[in-house]
Amino acid sequence: MKINIETIPSCSIAYIRQVGAYGVENIQTMERLKHWAKANNLMTSNAVIFGIAHDNPQTTPPENCRYDACILLTDEHSPIGDNVQHDEIIGGRYAVFTVKHTAEAVKMAWAEIFSVLSEGNYFLDTTRPILERYAAEQLEQHLCQICVPIV
Numbered sequence: 001m002k003i004n005i006e007t008i009p010s011c012s013i014a015y016i017r018q019v020g021a022y023g024v025e026n027i028q029t030m031e032r033l034k035h036w037a038k039a040n041n042l043m044t045s046n047a048v049i050f051g052i053a054h055d056n057p058q059t060t061p062p063e064n065c066r067y068d069a070c071i072l073l074t075d076e077h078s079p080i081g082d083n084v085q086h087d088e089i090i091g092g093r094y095a096v097f098t099v100k101h102t103a104e105a106v107k108m109a110w111a112e113i114f115s116v117l118s119e120g121n122y123f124l125d126t127t128r129p130i131l132e133r134y135a136a137e138q139l140e141q142h143l144c145q146i147c148v149p150i151v
Helices: 024-039 103-119 136-140
Strands: 002-008 011-019 048-053 066-072 085-089 092-100 131-135 143-149
Touching (some): 011 024, 024 048, 024 066, 136 143
Antiparallel strands (some): 011 066, 011 085, 092 143, 131 143
């Protein structure tokens, strides 16, 4: 698992929110977002998709967990509809972990990232969400990134 410190700029996103236990429904929400993005010509070779799990399932009841499937918007006049909302990701410093894009590798990364941060004397910025980032160029190499906000 590679780690880099990166400044991610603030950016506009379109997203679909799923509320409920994390799992298969998150994947279905992501597929709905991709379908919408393709229909609106947003799924280009430069497309960047994010998954944002807003709640800790160890402290939040499963029925209240929020997950956003997001796509980076590069045009202020991007379409909305089909339960798609607009928002902004607040930029700043992130510890970016590059991992294999498999369920097992991502699960293992989630289990290790906080100890890796602690060992590197990095501190989680709890005012911003952790992002799972899926860029086309990374996906071609079967990789994804977990971007952890740090102070």
